[in-house]
Amino acid sequence: xxxxxxxxxxxxxxxxLDGVRQEIEKLKAEKGIIPGLSVVLLGDDPAxxxxxxxxxxxxxxxxxxxxxxxxxAETSQEELLELINNLSNSPAVHGILxxxxxxxxxxxxxxxxxxxxxxxxxxxxxxxxxxxxxxLPGPLPCTPAGIVEMLKFYSIATQGKRAVVVGRSMLVxxxxxxxxxxxxxxxxxxxxxxxxxAEDLGAITREADILAVAIGRPKFLGPDMVKDGAVxxxxxxxxxxxxxxxxxxxxxxxxxxxxxxPKSMAITPVPGGVGVMTIAMLMQNTIASARGDFS
Ligand code: GUN
Numbered sequence: 176x177x178x179x180x181x182x183x184x185x186x187x188x189x190x191x192l193d194g195v196r197q198e199i200e201k202l203k204a205e206k207g208i209i210p211g212l213s214v215v216l217l218g219d220d221p222a223x224x225x226x227x228x229x230x231x232x233x234x235x236x237x238x239x240x241x242x243x244x245x246x247x248a249e250t251s252q253e254e255l256l257e258l259i260n261n262l263s264n265s266p267a268v269h270g271i272l273x274x275x276x277x278x279x280x281x282x283x284x285x286x287x288x289x290x291x292x293x294x295x296x297x298x299x300x301x302x303x304x305x306x307x308x309x310x311l312p313g314p315l316p317c318t319p320a321g322i323v324e325m326l327k328f329y330s331i332a333t334q335g336k337r338a339v340v341v342g343r344s345m346l347v348x349x350x351x352x353x354x355x356x357x358x359x360x361x362x363x364x365x366x367x368x369x370x371x372x373a374e375d376l377g378a379i380t381r382e383a384d385i386l387a388v389a390i391g392r393p394k395f396l397g398p399d400m401v402k403d404g405a406v407x408x409x410x411x412x413x414x415x416x417x418x419x420x421x422x423x424x425x426x427x428x429x430x431x432x433x434x435x436x437p438k439s440m441a442i443t444p445v446p447g448g449v450g451v452m453t454i455a456m457l458m459q460n461t462i463a464s465a466r467g468d469f470s
Contacts, residue, residue, distance in 0.1 A: 180329065180441035182408075184321075184448050187328040188455035192237070195455070198462045199237060210465035211240040212270040212296070212457075213262045217255070217281070218248030222414060223274050226453075230272070233454050239461065240267060248278045255281060256289050263291035270296035270461035275346065293469040296460040299345060307353055314460045314469055319351035321452025322387065322408055323361040331406050331441060337382050338364035341396070341429075342389035347410050351387055376400065394431040398438050407435055407442040410449050 202208045212234050216227045227243060234241030244258060255273075262268045271294045277283050287295075292302040298316040306313035326333055338355045342348035348368060355364040369379045371390070380386055380400040388396050389410035401407060411429030428445030436442050443449050463469065 179436050179439045182325055182329055182331075182406075182441050182443045182448060184325065184443070184451040187321075187325050188451040190328070191324065191452075191455040191459055192233075195458045195462050196237060198466070199239070202462070202465055208465050209238070209240045210270070210461050211242075211265075211268045212272070212461045213242045213244065213268050215244045215246065215255070215258065215262075215271070215273045217246050217250055217274075218278055220276070222412070223276070227274050230454055230457060233458060234461075237458060239458075242268075250281075252281050252285065255286060259286060259289040263289070263294060268294060269465040270294055270457075272297050272457065294464055295469075296457055296464060298350065298460070304345075304350070307350060310357055310359075312468070314464065315354070315456070316346060316350040317453045317456035317460065318347050318389075318410060318449065319354050321456045322351060322410070322449055323354050324456070325408075325443070325449070325452060326385075326406075327361045329441065331385070333361055333385060334363040336364050336384040338366045338385040338387070339369055339380050339383035340366065340387045340389070341369045341376070341380060342387075342391075342410070343368050343370045344389060347387075347389035351389070351410075355385070355387075388429040390429055392429055393427045394429070396430045396435060398431070398434045401435055401438050403438055404440045405438070407439045408449065409443050409445050411445060412450055 214227055214230055216223060231243050262271045271290050273286050287299045290300055292300040295303050296314055298314040303313045340348050340352045352366045352368045355362055356366045369376055373379055377400045381402050383405055385406045387408040391411055393413040393415050407430055409428035409430040413427050414424040415427055417425040426446050
């Protein structure tokens, strides 16, 4: 049994947000620019509503010019595209984020393509995905970029290490595996992307020095799937019913924390781990966009 290092997100996010605050002051004082972030939410999915409210709160607290467009779930693709075009053309808007997942009748790829890539603070536009893959600067997807910042903050070596990413989503798995493989600080790892089609997933995850799990299944990863001394990054945010909790649910990760923690060298808690990084990186991307870094 071993006492793992608890990789909390807050100190990392706070350090990033301190830098963001300074940049906001500088942009206002030197260029008269107030960074603008527009967030679009369709429908009333409770988890999405919570995330969007947190983004709104943080933007307001930092003094951004933030707008949230809350639209009914039945909004048509044409109406949504019109809004995205307007935001893309508005000089006051530096960042555009359309909260995923979207209702089934909307083609998320079509929406992503309509966002001006210079304002794509999610880093989901194909231009920005391409920039990430070939190592050009551009907006990086917030959660994966936040994970790399955590690894750097806690001095977790990645160079030459075996990293396994479980999950191949556009939001986390694909960009995270790309970032970990990049030849630079916080990267240079030997990366495997594993997913639900693996014949023996445990055999793959047990190889990992750094194991990131982003599949959206509560407590999916148990101790039998982890090598002794691994660094475990839990990206899951799953709501599970809990009649004893005030809200009627509890948030748990994709990792069975209590069982896996004693085997790990370091592990992110849920909540309190990766989650807060997403917003910090979103704020950083918005400031970078307002500064003209992506133009
Ligand atoms: N849904 C969950 N996480 C994210 C995110 O980082 N960006 C967007 N657009 N939607 C999300």
